[in-house]
Amino acid sequence: MVVDFIRKNAVHPRRIQSKFLLNNVGLFQAVSCSKLSVLAKLTPTNQASFVTQTFPASANLRNITQPKRGFTSSFRSFYQKYPSLAPYHVYPPRIFPASVRRNSSLSSDSKTSTDLHVAANKNFGSRPHNQSPNSGTSSHESLLKTQQKSSDSSSAESDHKPSQEPRKVTFWSILVLAKGQGKNFFIAAALLLISSSISMSIPYAVGKILDAGSSSAESGFTEIMGIPSSKFYMGLLGLFLIGSICNFGRIFTLRLLSENIISRLRSRLFAKCLSLDGRFFDSHLHGDIISRLTTDSSIVGKSLSTYLSDGLRSTVSAVTGIAMMLYTSLTLTGYMSLIVPPIALGAFFYGEYVRKLSRKTQDALGDLTRVSEERLANVRTTQAFLGERQEVHRYNNYIRNLFNLAKKEALAGGFFFGSTGFCGNATVIAILALGGKMVAAGDITVGQLSSFLLYTVYAGGSIIGLSGCFTDIMKGLGAAGRLFDLLDSVPKVVPSTGLPVPSTIRKSVLTFDKVGFAYPTRPKSAIFKDLSFEIQPGMNIAIVAASGGGKSTVSQLLLRFYDPISGKILANGTDISTFNVQQWRRNFGVVGQEPVLFTGTIRDNIAYGNPDATQEEIEAAAMRADCGFIYTFPDTWDTQVGTRGLQLSGGQKQRIAIARALLRTPAFLILDEATSALDGEAEVMVNRTIQALMQNRNMTTITIAHKLATIRSADLILVVGDGRIIEQGKFEELSRPGSYFYRLIKWQLGKMDDVPSQ
Numbered sequence: 001m002v003v004d005f006i007r008k009n010a011v012h013p014r015r016i017q018s019k020f021l022l023n024n025v026g027l028f029q030a031v032s033c034s035k036l037s038v039l040a041k042l043t044p045t046n047q048a049s050f051v052t053q054t055f056p057a058s059a060n061l062r063n064i065t066q067p068k069r070g071f072t073s074s075f076r077s078f079y080q081k082y083p084s085l086a087p088y089h090v091y092p093p094r095i096f097p098a099s100v101r102r103n104s105s106l107s108s109d110s111k112t113s114t115d116l117h118v119a120a121n122k123n124f125g126s127r128p129h130n131q132s133p134n135s136g137t138s139s140h141e142s143l144l145k146t147q148q149k150s151s152d153s154s155s156a157e158s159d160h161k162p163s164q165e166p167r168k169v170t171f172w173s174i175l176v177l178a179k180g181q182g183k184n185f186f187i188a189a190a191l192l193l194i195s196s197s198i199s200m201s202i203p204y205a206v207g208k209i210l211d212a213g214s215s216s217a218e219s220g221f222t223e224i225m226g227i228p229s230s231k232f233y234m235g236l237l238g239l240f241l242i243g244s245i246c247n248f249g250r251i252f253t254l255r256l257l258s259e260n261i262i263s264r265l266r267s268r269l270f271a272k273c274l275s276l277d278g279r280f281f282d283s284h285l286h287g288d289i290i291s292r293l294t295t296d297s298s299i300v301g302k303s304l305s306t307y308l309s310d311g312l313r314s315t316v317s318a319v320t321g322i323a324m325m326l327y328t329s330l331t332l333t334g335y336m337s338l339i340v341p342p343i344a345l346g347a348f349f350y351g352e353y354v355r356k357l358s359r360k361t362q363d364a365l366g367d368l369t370r371v372s373e374e375r376l377a378n379v380r381t382t383q384a385f386l387g388e389r390q391e392v393h394r395y396n397n398y399i400r401n402l403f404n405l406a407k408k409e410a411l412a413g414g415f416f417f418g419s420t421g422f423c424g425n426a427t428v429i430a431i432l433a434l435g436g437k438m439v440a441a442g443d444i445t446v447g448q449l450s451s452f453l454l455y456t457v458y459a460g461g462s463i464i465g466l467s468g469c470f471t472d473i474m475k476g477l478g479a480a481g482r483l484f485d486l487l488d489s490v491p492k493v494v495p496s497t498g499l500p501v502p503s504t505i506r507k508s509v510l511t512f513d514k515v516g517f518a519y520p521t522r523p524k525s526a527i528f529k530d531l532s533f534e535i536q537p538g539m540n541i542a543i544v545a546a547s548g549g550g551k552s553t554v555s556q557l558l559l560r561f562y563d564p565i566s567g568k569i570l571a572n573g574t575d576i577s578t579f580n581v582q583q584w585r586r587n588f589g590v591v592g593q594e595p596v597l598f599t600g601t602i603r604d605n606i607a608y609g610n611p612d613a614t615q616e617e618i619e620a621a622a623m624r625a626d627c628g629f630i631y632t633f634p635d636t637w638d639t640q641v642g643t644r645g646l647q648l649s650g651g652q653k654q655r656i657a658i659a660r661a662l663l664r665t666p667a668f669l670i671l672d673e674a675t676s677a678l679d680g681e682a683e684v685m686v687n688r689t690i691q692a693l694m695q696n697r698n699m700t701t702i703t704i705a706h707k708l709a710t711i712r713s714a715d716l717i718l719v720v721g722d723g724r725i726i727e728q729g730k731f732e733e734l735s736r737p738g739s740y741f742y743r744l745i746k747w748q749l750g751k752m753d754d755v756p757s758q
């Protein structure tokens with residue numbers, strides 16, 4: 001059928017194939033997944049072409065994402081008949097509400113409501129199957145406008161990025177990254193000097209051979225530079241052998257050096273990322289950080305070692321070449337020198353341009369990685385909401401951005417290297433013309449002219465190579481700017497400094513004393529204005545508020561992902577911001593709304609917070625968390641949980657998360673709406689587990705309550721509203737008619753239409 005269509009309409013099969021590919025999102029995702037790691041290893045220029053090759057549709061990007069005028073009627077009828085083959089631009093993408101873009105900063109209910117919003121929007125962009133996809137220019141135009149808006153909106157996603165000026169990095173400032181590699185570098189440089197000197201002796205030897213050849217034709221001597229020719233050739237061969245051994249050593253040492261720098265850089269960056277606080281992760285997107293860890297560090301490592309070494313080799317060759325040109329003929333060298341200033345100037349401007357472009361390319365690549373990482377991680381939501389089309393469209397927008405940057409670089413590179421190539425060739429002709437005259441006048445010999453010509457080619461090639469290295473090093477500097485932004489980030493909450501946490505912390509009274517707080521990314525919307533309350537040791541307290549009222553924020557402050565803007569949080573009278581953060585966090589067990597498990601076995605996941613725990617301790621924690629289901633799996637403790645625990649049910653994941661928290665024997669257990677993501681039976685099971693845990697008076701339990709019915713047994717319920725505590729007491733005390741808590745419960749039970757006001 002498709003073949004018939006292609007034949008009838010003379011459509012290139014590649015276009016049809018690319019549309020198939022785009023429509024078959026499963027295949028697209030498989031391709032993206034498998035190629036992402038490869039993508040990360042490529043240089044920006046290669047990446048663009050790699051993307052183009054990997055996703056054939058991007059070669060036709062304009063056709064897909066930009067207006068296509070003049071659809072033929074045969075196309076139209078074909079798309080009507082086989083709508084799944086229709087190109088993407090024919091339909092407007094469903095627009096993700098701006099608020100969805102940064103789900104992490106939404107409270108859980110808002111997330112649900114935006115999901116609903118997405119669901120409500122679902123029909124907005126869905127393809128009108130009973131309608132012509134291209135019915136009239138005006139509708140086509142309006143679709144294109146919508147699409148343009150969508151591309152704007154996707155670029156607006158980067159609103160959340162820090163709006164800092166790109167940092168300008170000098171080569172000397174990135175040299176520190178190679179600290180400790182000096183010895184290897186000097187070995188490589190020495191080997192390079194030897195091999196380059198040997199290479200540079202070739203033109204001289206060629207000149208001598210030619211002169212010896214022409215004189216032997218006249219005199220019959222077979223000596224070159226006073227050495228019998230056979231010995232001369234053997235000596236030359238030996239020299240070349242030494243040169244190639246040195247080359248081997250240089251390449252090997254430099255490769256090791258480069259990999260060493262890249263590995264250390266990645267490790268440093270990763271450790272740095274993990275040491276940063278909530279403020280950092282609110283303003284930096286994960287994909288962008290991943291891109292810095294992979295691509296940027298690779299570019300910087302390479303520019304430090306490989307490009308620097310190539311630069312050195314080119315410098316040695318250029319300097320030696322020019323010296324030998326001077327030695328061979330001062331006059332010819334004088335003529336040749338006229339060409340150097342314009343090339344050097346061109347190289348300088350080109351290098352600066354590439355540096356700026358590289359920064360932009362790396363940013364664009366960061367966006368691309370972020371989008372693919374985030375969307376692939378949530379592929380089920382995308383598929384459930386039929387969001388494949390808009391995701392592909394969004395992804396294509398990022399590819400197009402990257403592609404356009406690569407195009408600019410290709411244009412600049414083509415122009416620069418094309419013009420330098422022309423200058424080089426013109427130079428050779430000039431030498432032949434001028435040199436020929438000098439040979440005829442007897443000023444130089446044929447051998448000398450040949451040597452001069454070869455030295456010019458060597459020196460010219462090296463100068464062009466040098467400008468290539470210069471631009472690569474500039475690229476490295478562009479990428480290094482992004483790395484230094486990360487490396488120099490100073491967390492407000494420094495994890496490894498501060499006072500030791502006293503061993504009596506388990507018996508501490510926790511006090512929120514007039515705490516004021518706003519998230520750093522939204523400094524104007526205060527979450528807490530004057531939050532004050534006390535938690536006695538061993539208590540079970542519950543925090544209650546309307547959705548978005550700041551319940552989870554209490555746990556974020558307690559765990560010191562953020563510090564209050566005003567007021568203090570005290571443990572037995574000591575401000576917790578004076579404590580060593582890591583030691584402080586060691587006293588907490590946290591079970592979040594959506595249980596987060598890591599790829600690995602059930603045992604690994606339970607032992608995550610306490611890797612030294614024995615099997616008995618792991619089993620005891622698991623039993624306390626009601627994890628008997630583990631024995632129903634054939635591999636019991638060695639059962640793989642899958643990526644982010646996908647191979648377990650929600651209730652099972654949550655109970656493993658509880659076991660993980662309990663294994664730390666925490667002084668404070670935070671249950672952040674631990675049952676909110678569970679359905680009926682799982683919720684009952686997990687609640688049973690939690691109720692049993694609350695009997696333990698050796699641990700303070702802080703329950704962030706979503707479903708009010710689950711907190712009946714709490715010793716104290718704190719009701720938060722308008723950034724402060726508005727009511728507190730036991731369930732029975734608070735449930736009197738007229739109280740805010742009472743109205744909240746009524747509302748939750750569906751007996752009130754609106755969220756109650758305080």
Ligand SMILES: Nc1ncnc2c1ncn2[C@@H]1O[C@H](COP(=O)(O)OP(=O)(O)OP(=O)(O)O)[C@@H](O)[C@H]1O
Pocket residue numbers: 104105106107108109110282519520521522527545546547548549550551552553554706
């Ligand atoms: N990282 C963040 N950056 C900026 N704002 C945030 C961030 N996290 C949460 N918020 C905002 O802070 C407010 C309080 O959020 P929080 O998660 O504490 O509410 P909650 O009471 O737990 O809500 P829910 O019951 O819906 O989970 C919300 O308006 C939310 O949008």
